[in-house]
Amino acid sequence: MKIGYGVQRVYVATLLGLLGELLEAASTTDPALRAELPGFPEGTVLCLSVLGGPAPLRLRKVGDRLVRLERDDPAVCDLELVFKHVTHAFLVLTFQEGTARAYARSRLVLHGDPALAMRFVRCLNRLEAVALPKFVARRALKSLPRLPWTEKVAVAARVYGRVAAQALRFAPEGAR
Amino acid sequence: MSTSFFEFYCPVKVVAGFKALEHLPFELRTLGVHRPLLVTDRGVREAGLCAPVQEALESAGLPAPPIFDAVPPDSSTRVVAEAARVYRERGCDGLLAVGGGSVIDTSKAVDVLVSEGGDDIRAYSGTSVLTKRLRPLFVLPTTSGTGSEVTNVLVLVDADAGVKLPFVSQFLLPDVAILDPRMTLRLPPHLTAATAMDAMTHAIEAFICLSKNPLSDAYATAAIRRIADHLLPVLRTPSDAQGRLELSLAATMAGIAFSNSMVGLVHALGHSVGAVARVPHGVCMNVLLPFALEFNLPARREAIGELLLPLGGPDVYASTPAERRAETTIARLRALRDELHAHTGLPRTLGETRQVRRDQLPEIARLSVDDGALLMNPLDVDVDQALTLLERAF
Numbered sequence: 001m002k003i004g005y006g007v008q009r010v011y012v013a014t015l016l017g018l019l020g021e022l023l024e025a026a027s028t029t030d031p032a033l034r035a036e037l038p039g040f041p042e043g044t045v046l047c048l049s050v051l052g053g054p055a056p057l058r059l060r061k062v063g064d065r066l067v068r069l070e071r072d073d074p075a076v077c078d079l080e081l082v083f084k085h086v087t088h089a090f091l092v093l094t095f096q097e098g099t100a101r102a103y104a105r106s107r108l109v110l111h112g113d114p115a116l117a118m119r120f121v122r123c124l125n126r127l128e129a130v131a132l133p134k135f136v137a138r139r140a141l142k143s144l145p146r147l148p149w150t151e152k153v154a155v156a157a158r159v160y161g162r163v164a165a166q167a168l169r170f171a172p173e174g175a176r
Numbered sequence: 177m178s179t180s181f182f183e184f185y186c187p188v189k190v191v192a193g194f195k196a197l198e199h200l201p202f203e204l205r206t207l208g209v210h211r212p213l214l215v216t217d218r219g220v221r222e223a224g225l226c227a228p229v230q231e232a233l234e235s236a237g238l239p240a241p242p243i244f245d246a247v248p249p250d251s252s253t254r255v256v257a258e259a260a261r262v263y264r265e266r267g268c269d270g271l272l273a274v275g276g277g278s279v280i281d282t283s284k285a286v287d288v289l290v291s292e293g294g295d296d297i298r299a300y301s302g303t304s305v306l307t308k309r310l311r312p313l314f315v316l317p318t319t320s321g322t323g324s325e326v327t328n329v330l331v332l333v334d335a336d337a338g339v340k341l342p343f344v345s346q347f348l349l350p351d352v353a354i355l356d357p358r359m360t361l362r363l364p365p366h367l368t369a370a371t372a373m374d375a376m377t378h379a380i381e382a383f384i385c386l387s388k389n390p391l392s393d394a395y396a397t398a399a400i401r402r403i404a405d406h407l408l409p410v411l412r413t414p415s416d417a418q419g420r421l422e423l424s425l426a427a428t429m430a431g432i433a434f435s436n437s438m439v440g441l442v443h444a445l446g447h448s449v450g451a452v453a454r455v456p457h458g459v460c461m462n463v464l465l466p467f468a469l470e471f472n473l474p475a476r477r478e479a480i481g482e483l484l485l486p487l488g489g490p491d492v493y494a495s496t497p498a499e500r501r502a503e504t505t506i507a508r509l510r511a512l513r514d515e516l517h518a519h520t521g522l523p524r525t526l527g528e529t530r531q532v533r534r535d536q537l538p539e540i541a542r543l544s545v546d547d548g549a550l551l552m553n554p555l556d557v558d559v560d561q562a563l564t565l566l567e568r569a570f
Contacts (some may be wrong), residue, residue, distance in 0.1 A: 114548025
């Protein structure tokens with residue numbers, strides 16, 4: 001089935017938004033992801049964007065967590081992973097291909113310090129490992145981490161729970 | 177259909193072989209360069225390797241170029257700023273690098289400053305930061321290893337922070353690489369061996385890492401075959417000019433390969449061993465290569481097995497059962513490592529380097545997992561796995 005660029009663009013925009021929320025939530029609830037955070041200097045802005053695509057995912061390291069930036073925040077990215085086209089982002093965000101393989105296949109370019117990129121990619125990998133079913137994560141990751149299912153379920157519940165709680169907090173009153 | 181995709185880019189003009197050096201005046205003229213800054217180090221200059229370059233220029237009616245020879249083995253941001261100052265003061269219009277990896281990387285960094293502007297090269301570190309073509313850069317390698325004459329990367333030490341700064345950009349590719357056997361004839365045996373094993377590692381990692389592609393594979397296997405065929409004969413007969421040229425070609429081909437498919441675990445570990453214990457890069461590659469291949473075996477058994485053909489030749493390849501080729505490839509690399517140790521004393525383990533202490537291994541492991549090279553490795557590596565591998569290599 002051929003999926004047009006318009007649909008891909010909407011999907012990618014939605015997933016970038018969701019990914020931002022999940023990373024923000026995991027940065028306060030997942031010990032493994034939190035262990036990566038000291039590697040980012042305070043105030044570091046991490047970005048995942050699509051050339052000519054929807055609004056990028058932008059996160060800032062604030063204290064011991066990651067915080068999503070508002071669209072109108074003028075912050076400049078310290079590290080930016082840029083998909084060359086929305087269709088390349090679609091491949092990765094539908095978990096048909098991992099971030100590292102997308103970079104290896106030149107669908108993704110990196111602006112910034114490679115050491116920061118390694119840490120950011122490990123955060124993305126960790127999130128995929130806990131938040132995705134194993135058969136999907138296996139396609140997206142180079143190696144599946146040793147992660148007992150009890151831990152996977154517990155961490156995923158905390159991350160998704162945090163996102164749901166945030167959504168409820170900001171939902172219009174009538175929708176709660 | 178497979179979702180595979182690759183890009184391949186190498187615009188460097190390679191000028192190689194008999195009397196290659198004498199092509200330099202023509203190449204300078206072609207790119208409109210009248211006053212290049214010759215960048216080198218004192219060792220290269222004292223070895224008399226700048227003299228034939230100057231003679232080749234003067235014999236074509238060109239003036240002797242100004243020389244900057246203060247490049248140390250691990251060049252730094254300060255050295256680059258100083259060389260850029262000399263370039264500007266002397267009114268130069270291009271760069272001529274005569275030396276090994278440090279000299280070539282320094283020349284690339286000077287090129288960045290004099291082309292993009294400013295005095296602080298740190299402003300341009302990272303990936304894809306450069307925005308335009310640089311001034312013409314001509315490279316005459318005096319070692320056969322780094323391949324920096326055909327790569328899009330450079331690495332410098334930040335003199336203030338004491339850390340290594342990587343730079344990656346297509347604009348870092350030199351314009352012309354001149355491979356003349358006269359430039360490597362006097363390379364001492366242990367450096368010949370270490371730099372060749374650096375090239376061997378470039379080729380092997382290019383062939384097994386995630387970005388491998390049909391074009392980089394062709395360069396990688398051609399490089400491996402040349403090193404396997406010529407390294408030991410050159411060590412036995414250092415004046416073998418044809419063998420020296422083959423090793424230079426191998427280093428350049430390996431450079432083209434890894435510039436287009438990147439490197440992996442061996443380099444991630446090697447960069448960190450170099451940063452913590454100051455072990456020369458080629459020595460690190462020689463020590464770590466077999467151990468890293470064993471680590472990657474579960475994900476790359478077939479590719480590692482294919483390397484037996486360029487490494488061992490068609491008879492060995494054909495007589496080895498397909499399921500044993502990967503292990504045989506690693507065994508042959510170990511055998512080569514042992515022969516190099518016998519000929520030149522090149523260390524076989526981290527312990528033999530006498531520069532690495534066991535208590536440094538945890539720090540090396542921690543640094544390794546943040547090295548950008550690891551992104552292209554076929555398997556993820558965590559700190560515990562890196563430490564286990566380093567312990568085995570100690």
